[in-house]
Amino acid sequence: MSLIPATILTGFLGSGKTTLLKRVLSEAHGQKIAVIENEFGEENIDSDILVSDTKEQIVQMSNGCICCTIREDLRATLTDLAERRRKGELEFDRIVIETTGLADPGPVAQTFFMDDEIAESYLLDSILTLVDVKHAQQQLDDRQEARRQVGFADQIFLSKTDLVAPGDTEALVQRLKRMNPRAPLKAVHFGEVALSEVFDLRGFNLNAKLEIDPDFLKADDDHDHDRGHDHEHGEHCDHPSHHHAHDDDVKSFVFRAERPFNPAKLEEFLGTMVNIYGPRMLRYKGVLQVQGFDRKVIFQGVHQLMGSDVGPAWAEGEARTSKMVFIGIDLPKDIFDQGLAQCLM
Structure with a gap:
């Protein structure tokens, strides 16, 4: 049986993860998606929103943050899902793990490589990070979780771009590129995004059988050519608009x-x-x-x-x-x- 693709959906509180997920689940793509949800507190509001109008398998983990302390819970949930799928009790093609807005995605990603049983059932496809453009600068200044979510991303989606001036979005984009030049950036409006930009991104190529994307550093080389910049956005970057504005x-x-x-x-x-x-x-x-x-x-x-x-x-x-x-x-x-x-x- 082929490996089950897994996607980690992360982003700070209020960035629009559930909106994006709901959009993906309701699209007529013919795929059955199991969702592992994780929110703080006993009451899980998100799953009520999602379950009401989809036929997906929603698994709740309402015990706080997916991080080192509950990696064992995540491992157990993934093992259980794979087992039930093998027995024919559940039918799904892929899984999405939606982390709480305060999660560090690192330990979640590590779960897929540190446990042989999980590695034999699942293939970690990518980490998707949603960034709320209106509040991101402050969140990145104040919260290490928000910075880590950007650092881990294979794809960054910018939400709420309609609420800020274009110049503010541009300044944020430059900051995000300095933090993570390998993740493509794309603005999304109310979670509207093509499935080809969500699934099968192959962000994790630790598996020898996967094709290699030789252009993964294009972000570093090419993304800014249309703006007339053709240098690395690293620490030597000295555009006046954001020079040393943020020492992340x-x-x-x-x-x-x-x-x-x-x-x-x-x-x-x-x-x-x-x-x-x-x-x-x-x-x-x-x-x-x-x-x-x-x-x-x-x-x-x-x-x-x-x-x-x-x-x-x-x-x-x-x-x-x-x-x-x-x-x-x-x-x-x-x-x-x-x-x-x-x-x-």
Whole structure:
């Protein structure tokens, strides 16, 4: 039986998660979707909204935040759903986990890799993050959960763009790109979004059988060309509109190299970094040129979980440049830069 795709839907309180989910559930896509809901408190209002007009399987976890303390609950729920599906008691094609607005998505994502039983039943497809444009700047300033939700995202949806001036949206977009250059950004109006932008995004390619997206760093290179900027939106970015306006603890940086990596040195260095900084490393990913491999080597990770795989061949005439992006909480860019440089042939 093929693996069940799983999507984590996150975003700060009031960002529009339930609106988006309701929209996805009510669309005539022919798929049966099981929803794992998680809200604070005993009364779960959202499931009443959702259950009233859909035939989906709604599983409630009304014991606070999906985080380390209840990862076991999530594991048990996922195991139970997969078991009931195997027995034919439940029929569903995929699952969506809607976290509470105060959740850190990291431990939720880790559940899919740290437990063999879950890994044999499910495939984590992506983390979707909703950002409420009207309140996001304040939330990002004040709440680490909001910053982590952005850092973990494979796709960011901007809600309530109609409530703010275009310049305010643009300033927020630039801030989000500095925090996470690998997640595409898209404005959504009352949850109206194409299913192709919600499901089967393949944000997590730790599974060797998945195709690799060689353009994952396009966000870093190309997104701003139409605005006349063609540089990295990293810490060297000095547009007057937002220069040093926000010193977020969640930041991203990109490492590029023309020379191939020494595989043994790279493995040792990355292993050391993950041991030291793993809890602060939210997402990291790379397409690498490695000595001894005639194909691209893809690596990526979440916190302390890291995987690598041989990817597609280098195209004829393609520059064999290694690119790595790291998204984390106060990661020492200089240490990573120096260490990675020392791993090159």
